[in-house]
Amino acid sequence: MTETALDELGPVDYLVVEFPAGASNFTGEMAAELVALVEAGTIRVIDVLILTKNEDGSVDAMELSDIEQLGELQAIEAQLAELLAEDDVVHLAACMEPGSTAGVLIWENLWAAPFAAAARRSGGQLIANGRIPIQAIIASIEADEALVTEGV
Amino acid sequence: MPLGPGRAGRVGVIGHPVAKTAVVAKAVSPGPSPVAKTAVVAAAVTPGRGRRRI
Numbered sequence: 001m002t003e004t005a006l007d008e009l010g011p012v013d014y015l016v017v018e019f020p021a022g023a024s025n026f027t028g029e030m031a032a033e034l035v036a037l038v039e040a041g042t043i044r045v046i047d048v049l050i051l052t053k054n055e056d057g058s059v060d061a062m063e064l065s066d067i068e069q070l071g072e073l074q075a076i077e078a079q080l081a082e083l084l085a086e087d088d089v090v091h092l093a094a095c096m097e098p099g100s101t102a103g104v105l106i107w108e109n110l111w112a113a114p115f116a117a118a119a120r121r122s123g124g125q126l127i128a129n130g131r132i133p134i135q136a137i138i139a140s141i142e143a144d145e146a147l148v149t150e151g152v
Numbered sequence: 153m154p155l156g157p158g159r160a161g162r163v164g165v166i167g168h169p170v171a172k173t174a175v176v177a178k179a180v181s182p183g184p185s186p187v188a189k190t191a192v193v194a195a196a197v198t199p200g201r202g203r204r205r206i
Binding site: 014016049061063065081082083084085086087088089090091092094095133 | 155156158159160161162163164165166167168169170171172173
């Protein structure tokens with residue numbers, strides 16, 4: 001990747017969505033929403049893996065291209081890069097429960113790329129970022145409300 | 153099923169075992185329904201509603 005291309009690269013994130021044994025209900029809704037994000041130019045999907053953690057802790061990995069009926073995901077599959085290495089599969093599977101299946105998604109936040117590039121050109125450097133879970137916000141609000149109730 | 157050939161022998165990008173995202177126990181305790189909680193969160197992040205304590 002050239003220096004210019006790197007400078008224009010948006011932040012790259014990953015997520016692992018676990019489906020406990022017997023709890024999956026795949027209707028195509030997730031694929032449709034993902035494709036919508038790509039078509040809107042919000043994100044670019046870089047890599048996708050489907051992991052299964054067996055009861056003995058071993059992990060099986062499946063490429064998107066291994067799925068026969070991709071449906072709407074066909075367009076995404078054609079654009080994928082194999083960014084994740086074998087070691088990454090082990091690291092990502094560490095958070096899975098035995099018997100579960102998980103989807104791993106790596107994506108570039110295209111919406112953030114122009115701002116990030118502008119920040120770099122302005123001399124800024126990223127020193128912290130992260131995600132605040134909604135559960136944490138709820139807990140904070142509830143803690144505030146408890147303090148009010150107690151008259152503190 | 154084998155991984156794609158491009159994944160073998162490369163340096164990974166994750167670098168460490170991933171920990172499961174913690175669920176805040178308080179948020180899943182009995183109380184208002186999830187819908188009601190969502191409304192509370194939406195109100196809390198509405199511009200102009202100050203609740204910052206430093």
